[in-house]
Amino acid sequence: MSSIWITGGKGFIGRHLAQFVAGNSQTVHGLGHGAWVEDEFSACGFKSWLNAEIDFASLSHLAASSGLPDIIFHLAGGSAVGPSIQNPYEDFQRTVETTARLLEWVRQHSHQTRVIGASSAAVYGSGFSTPIPENTHAMPFSPYGFHKAMLEKLFDSYRETYGLKLGIVRLYSIYGPGLEKQLLWDICQKLEKSANGEILLHGTGQELRDWLHIKDTCSLLWKVATLPDLPQVINGGTGKSTSIFDIAHLVSDAWGEKHKVVFNGIGRKGDPASLVADTTLSQQLGYTPSINIQDGIKGVVHWYRERSR
């Protein structure tokens, strides 16, 4: 049985990952922002939860109470493009400063620990029309993307200079039950409130995204963390592109009533036309996502309707 830590464990991915990893008979400890009573964090699979900044004091505190970790999933960080444009310095602190402190603590105190960092397809920026391989050099266009790119540089620095065991997963459009924000949440809210059988969405609907279900995200993160050799960086996507137009109609179909979906045609700053993973590397490592987008969206709509009862 291994000891697993999850930073930013109270977030959407962290809660699911704790449950997934605990279900694999591992001991999971979490730390990050957020007050959380034991009943709740236990239900998510956490044996302990430390409500704290990711810094030297809190990391050593957790090590004193629960021993050194075998694996750390580093999910703490800024959570979205929009807020990072509004407040770039906060996003910097959440994504970059936490990473600098975590890796320095690992270097000093727990050199054998594997650290898996959550990066984002936002590091690639825009201008793509085909699946993006990991070795693509590009220019992010939001502080969120730049800061994730800086997180990756810190991983490179500590791996190249000190031989730490570090790997990066660049996550694409992660979705699933429990995510109370972003596109699917917005569509469900609009469907629920729609009076005239019509919903209005931003953009053209033509933007292509690569949707990875949270269960597939967890199995990918766990697979990467337990590989004999950690990949420096790996895309976390399915390789399949689905337009926002198709997503909206899949949600509407799953909702079960006839709705008309209208797009306002106005693209938002920070929205590239296409962000789809080249999955050659993850396939070579034996990873295949298991949940198709139709089933995944049905599950989200089901969760959404159950939770409001």
Add this chain to the structure above:
Amino acid sequence: MSSIWITGGKGFIGRHLAQFVAGNSQTVHGLGHGAWVEDEFSACGFKSWLNAEIDFASLSHLAASSGLPDIIFHLAGGSAVGPSIQNPYEDFQRTVETTARLLEWVRQHSHQTRVIGASSAAVYGSGFSTPIPENTHAMPFSPYGFHKAMLEKLFDSYRETYGLKLGIVRLYSIYGPGLEKQLLWDICQKLEKSANGEILLHGTGQELRDWLHIKDTCSLLWKVATLPDLPQVINGGTGKSTSIFDIAHLVSDAWGEKHKVVFNGIGRKGDPASLVADTTLSQQLGYTPSINIQDGIKGVVHWYRERSR
């Protein structure tokens, strides 16, 4: 007359640059680490000196006392590869955190200010045998290099997202009178102490470097800062390569006594075989260095001997 700020102004480049810029009839204010009495900072060309961390409080304090700057030369940061390997987190704080705070302060308080950041050829890493153009993607191999690459990402982020007026100069091997560390200083010290007419140096002597005199460094920084359009990034080098072997013999010749220079053959971690600038871009912008390496080294040896009298 413009108002110029220099962060890290008490360092080798900062002191020379203040003198150069003040000599061009500009008003220069400095901030950074280091207690400094007025006689001394005035002699370097500074009208005021603020001994402080680069943070929101000190930047606003300086703005309240001296007005908003037209140009900021951001020289604060870690200073060398070796110390960054010993203490990477300190180097991160000095290079990356100062930059995040400075650019955020400029975004909030002084949107029209031009900021010129000092990066380093260390961002390129190793494996080169020909001059390196600015658009080269490479892997640094020391925390110093990685952190400079992260500084550049912050510049990219604030320029792309907020339209700030930002430029980066990647400095190669900067040298000149007043630099009390690094290769020329070490050679002078060894020549001074040599009892048997022999000096021993690290490495093979075959490493190629691009030596830019501090006077040429200052004129390049000033030229870049006053261009109509700031270059995103520009190499700060001469395009000429000189081996460490040749440098050692130039210093020895300038010293004026016969010495034998011996290399121990052991390369240091962090020392690439060749780091030489492709100067196509700086030539297009009308910049040509004026001091050849022979004259530059004579000046350093002269300064070294005068200062110890």
